[in-house]
Amino acid sequence: VAAEALSVFDGTGVTSDGHEVPLLANVGGAKDAVKAAEAKAQGVGLLRTEFCFLGRDTEPTAEEQVEAYQGVFDAFPGKKVVVRTLDAGADKPLPFLTDTSEPNPALGVRGYRTDLTSPGVLERQLAAIADAASRSSADVWVMAPMISTAEEAADFAKLCSSAGLQTPGVMVEVPSAALMAEAILGEVAFASLGTNDLTQYTMAADRQLGSLAALNNSWQPAVLRMVRLTVEGSAAEGHAKPVGVCGEAAADPALAVVLVGLGVSTLSMTPRALAGVGAVLNSVTLEEAQRIAGIAVAAPTAAEAKARARAELPALE
Ligand code: PEP
Numbered sequence: 001v002a003a004e005a006l007s008v009f010d011g012t013g014v015t016s017d018g019h020e021v022p023l024l025a026n027v028g029g030a031k032d033a034v035k036a037a038e039a040k041a042q043g044v045g046l047l048r049t050e051f052c053f054l055g056r057d058t059e060p061t062a063e064e065q066v067e068a069y070q071g072v073f074d075a076f077p078g079k080k081v082v083v084r085t086l087d088a089g090a091d092k093p094l095p096f097l098t099d100t101s102e103p104n105p106a107l108g109v110r111g112y113r114t115d116l117t118s119p120g121v122l123e124r125q126l127a128a129i130a131d132a133a134s135r136s137s138a139d140v141w142v143m144a145p146m147i148s149t150a151e152e153a154a155d156f157a158k159l160c161s162s163a164g165l166q167t168p169g170v171m172v173e174v175p176s177a178a179l180m181a182e183a184i185l186g187e188v189a190f191a192s193l194g195t196n197d198l199t200q201y202t203m204a205a206d207r208q209l210g211s212l213a214a215l216n217n218s219w220q221p222a223v224l225r226m227v228r229l230t231v232e233g234s235a236a237e238g239h240a241k242p243v244g245v246c247g248e249a250a251a252d253p254a255l256a257v258v259l260v261g262l263g264v265s266t267l268s269m270t271p272r273a274l275a276g277v278g279a280v281l282n283s284v285t286l287e288e289a290q291r292i293a294g295i296a297v298a299a300p301t302a303a304e305a306k307a308r309a310r311a312e313l314p315a316l317e
């Protein structure tokens with residue numbers, strides 16, 4: 001991407017014909033949020049709340065939680081901040097929530113599922129998020145990780161409503177959620193595709209194993225089809241709900257164009273990727289992005305999907 005394009009990046013994600021795609025940041029706490037605001041993120045698309053409390057043996061108190069969340073909200077006054085509830089798992093241990101003796105932790109009690117084994121933690125977290133939100137001007141959305149069914153989405157939405165949180169959503173990072181997107185989005189206000197886990201679970205390839213990197217690639221046409229299914233489900237008659245992406249896929253400029261072409265409405269990424277994604281997005285019209293997405297989805301392999309999409313994007317050279 002031309003250095004010139006990067007230096008003029010003003011934070012706005014928009015195609016050359018004016019289709020806006022807000023570019024948001026993935027953050028793990030207040031320090032990250034400040035850096036994200038400096039990098040001109042238009043908001044936060046993923047606050048990984050478990051990063052605020054990694055390694056803790058005990059549940060953080062209400063005061064600790066409010067302070068951690070408010071620090072992030074304060075970096076984005078008046079802007080959207082999507083808070084993800086605790087996503088404890090094998091890769092992100094929270095000893096007060098996870099059982100480390102599970103034989104198959106990626107398929108175990110993790111993410112939203114910890115609400116079954118540690119009841120009350122989620123309600124207390126939602127109360128802390130609501131409390132912090134009430135002390136700031138940020139537009140706070142909240143979403144649950146590892147949602148697999150419409151019942152889980154409905155239960156989460158109820159908990160959010162009881163806590164006074166008006167914009168409940170879910171992550172789509174399990175194939176069942178992509179397949180059931182229409183029913184799931186009937187229960188909540190939005191979805192955010194977690195392409196890291198969606199790739200892991202679609203390809204049945206552990207994301208922590210470097211030896212499986214070729215499978216663990218979000219350019220896999222099977223993963224792109226999961227994205228397409230989710231967007232199709234979200235557009236069902238009667239409830240058009242926004243679907244964003246907050247996995248690493250959004251940080252790859254060519255893949256970001258494909259995702260926008262598939263109908264994704266926001267992209268959330270590590271702050272250092274914002275300017276590059278913004279520049280490439282600005283080099284295509286929405287119709288071109290849709291055509292490039294069609295090419296990628298129809299490719300037989302990940303390598304072909306990537307090569308064919310990149311060949312349509314001269315701005316990348
Ligand atoms: C994802 O799975 O794509 C995601 C954004 O969440 P995490 O990487 O924290 O699992």
Ligand code: MG
Pocket residue numbers: 145173194196197
């Ligand atoms: Mg995930």
